[in-house]
Amino acid sequence: MRAAVYNRKANRPTAGNWAAVPIVFLLLGLARSVSAWAQPESSPVAQTFKHEAMATEFEFTLCSRPEDKDGRNLEVIARQAFAEVDYLEDRISNWQPLSQISRINRDAAAQPVGADEEIIKLLLDCRRMTEATNGAFDISVGPLIRLYGFYRKSGRLPNEEELSEARACVGMDKVVINKDERTVFFTRKGVSLDFGGIGKGMALDKAADVLRKNGISNALLNAGTSSVLGIGAPPGENGWTVRIRHPRRTNDIIATVVIKDESLSTSGCYGQQMVVDGEVICHILDPRTGKPITGMLTASAIARTATETDALSTAFMVLGPEGTREYCKQHKDVRAILAAVPDQGEPTPEHLNFDE
DSSP states (O other): OOOEEEETTTTEEESOOOOOOOOBOSSEEESSOGGGGOOOTTSOSEEEEEEEETTEEEEEEEEOOTTOSSSHHHHHHHHHHHHHHHHHHHHHOSSSTTSHHHHHHHHTTTSOEEOOHHHHHHHHHHHHHHHHTTTSSOGGGHHHHHHTTTTTTOOOOOOHHHHHHHHTTOOGGGEEEETTTTEEEESSTTOOOOOTTTHHHHHHHHHHHHHHHTTOOSEEEEETTTEEEEESOOTTSSSEEEEEEOSSOTTSEEEEEEESSEEEEEEESTTSOEEETTEEEOSOBOTTTOSBOOSEEEEEEEESOHHHHHHHHHHHHHHHHHHHHHHHHHOTTOEEEEEEOOSSSSOOOEEESOOO
């Protein structure tokens, strides 16, 4: 077997051998490696492809179909799926000056800015997530991210006046989306959209659509360190087993979940905390208060789409245990695993909407 890592700049697979590589994330990990399903080279059961995009590494493990004899068909399909990820990034990245979102951020406070139908749909999806979480998830959080210095990875604590000014520019109520005319308008200067909390989930859903259209019925897709999407199940299994890393003991697992035709995303403060003036602050901000969240170590969301789980894992960190319990009470199709900061000792995971 051979392994392929796709370099977007070169648009070709780089050197390597197909390897039976377990999928291991910073936050997530498969409980079982691909090698467990490997067959002779002439008929591989699963092959893993990697691709760099959205400042992370996407990794897709595809289980072969009856017509896949040497893996070349899977490679072509994987390329198509990665191309969809790149296409989305080119449109929603606020790091690319020519992207549609960069143009909207730059010009929409002065006049309505045209956007294609898909961008309008994505924005409306984000608005629905904001409404569903009572503002705990909000892509208009850009002014706060900039204020705290997270874009430059040089954190700072703003004063109350600065915080008040930034908060005045946050909120989807300041984003006017005209579905019929396909335009976006900001009602005040300083509003800025950021897809960092949902973009990778959107990319996984786009890639999964490509795989399904090509007849792939069993696959595992992950986006860097936080989100995984399972299509079907690996051979002989009921689903894809995913382990969630312990937030304090990096070699331990705090929870194990089996997913099938659904996604799991995990958010946590550990690994991306910043120390500012001797104070440790989390990179996850509450859009409603403008302040870093406290009291939570990690939150995982399991639902049908990666777009939903990517947004919800962040929202659950903001909502905390009480708010997340209420959300899951109203959304029985969504599962959650929470680890709050304990009063003492080690954190105990709380499972919501799991069968007893």
